Amino acid sequence: MAEENERISYEPWVSWHKITGEIISGPAPFQLHQSKNTDQGSLTSKSVPKVYRHSRPKMHKMLSDQLERIGIIVEHGKQVLEYYEDAHSGKAGVILQNGLKLEADLVIAADGVGGKSSRITLGHEVRAEPIGYSIYRASYPLNETLCDSIINEKLPVMENGMPSSQIWLGRSADEITWYLTYPDEGQSKESWTHWVEPETVLKTTAKITGWPVYANRLIQATPKGRIHDFKLMWREPQPCWTSAGGRVVQIGDAAHTFHPSSGQGATQGMEDAASIAACLHMAGKENIPWATRVHNKLRFERVSCLQLLGVVNQELRQRSVNAQPSQTKPVGLLGAWIWEHDPEQYAIENYEKAMKNLTDGCPFQNNNTPRGYNYRPWSLDELLKDKEMGNEIVLEGDWE
Structure with missing residues (x-):
């Protein structure tokens, strides 16, 4: 699959244009922001990774081909009407449109923004x-x-x-x-x-x-x-992605809807996949419900920050569209805290600490969010009210 990824991807060169088509800058290779050492202000020694750009259909085929190679069966046309779990038997499952039930130790709901899984994680559908x-x-x-x-x-x-x-x-x-x-x-x-x-x-x-x-x-x-x-x-950020018994867990857009300006929807779905896999590995089959809860604990604040960033970037780009011709190209924040993160390693290193926080109340603080930012809940309604009052969104810490 790694070889196929290299074959179908390409390095993006980017040029910026006004709405009239007039070029502002570029084309030039897309550059990621490097993180800085907060004590000395110098760039970190961590190398900047290659930036891949894909045709989405080709990437989907690459992933489905890999599933076929390792023997995972993907069935299509199986519409899910309902999710359920049985804490006594330690099973969860789905009921399909044709009445068939599919049951397993764990159901991972990656059913997107219009799915049914919020009924079992939150008790209701999330209003759009x-x-x-x-x-x-x-x-x-x-x-x-x-x-x-x-x-x-x-x-x-x-x-x-x-x-x-x-x-x-x-x-x-x-x-x-x-x-x-x-x-x-x-x-x-x-x-x-x-x-x-x-x-x-x-x-x-x-x-x-x-x-x-x-x-x-x-x-x-x-x-x-x-x-x-x-x-x-x-859809507003939802802190709870797991069912009461921990046997159903949401990932991707089902758990966290992204503003398109964030460019993070697919990325965070893949981070979810790496994180939940690592948590399941750490927990073992006998502790699946705790694996899903720890995964939720490790991921929510990071994802919520990225959802907020999508709203901020939309405002930055809209401001750029309305800017005077002399002003610079449209911008969007894509800091090193986003692309340097390794969700698999993060889950492995923090699983036990997050577990003790959930079971015993021991202190635990995520560090996969912007440096210097202390997470606090937010809502789109609050942001819209601030915008109506002429207040800009202030991002504390280093988001760049």
Whole structure:
């Protein structure tokens, strides 16, 4: 799988553009922020890892191929209607749409934002709130646009052979991917099956002052049935991801919904997977309920910080869109505390300490959050009220 990952990924070179298409800076390799030694102010000696960019379908296939190699069976079309657990028997399970029950020692609910698992972890479904925006997204083979010389001129492959991503439009080595976030006027849906035609998107771009013709040509070149229109919704941070008996645990979007501006949804789902696996390994089969609770303890504050960061980054980017031409490129915080973190090792090193905190009340403080930040609960309603009053979000500690 590691070999396949190297084959299908590429190094992202990024250029920043105004909404008119005018270039601000780049293209240049995407750079991660290195962490600093707080005592001396110097960069850490930890090497900056390679930044991978993937076509999501290719990455999904890479993962499914690996599952097949190691004998894990993935079944499709098995819609889950209900989760349950039996503390007496030490089992949990799901009831499928066809009435069939599937039972195991542990159920990991990775059923996304529209799943049913919150009913067993929280006792109710998590209410979704619109954030005021929707997003058009499309991806299709590069050969669909090769005949358009203007698109090829504006979206070139670089002289060094590297594909480039324009932060407003992007192109990889063998496919075109574009997205457009726009103010929601009630026509979109929170659905993975809501598709629109290019003409619908062109009605949106017609309202954008200075929108260039070549961007519309790219949209028009998108094949029919390939533009996904998704209503962006928000769900408040949920501290509890486990059922009462600890035999059902949520991961990914089911546990923590991310604002798209955070760029952390898939990443944190993978961190969850590494963490829960390590906790199960540390606990052993006889202590599965404690493994899920410790996992929840180790992960919630970190994920909540990243959810907050998504909201902050959206504000930074929106401020950038409205900025004067002389101002710099759009920014977003992506500090070393995010990419330096090893969730597997963190779980191994902190499992016993977190366990004692849960069982005996012994002191325990997570350190997988921004340096110098003391976690405190927050809600989107509070942030929106502050925004209405003209108050900026203040991030204490080192988030950069």
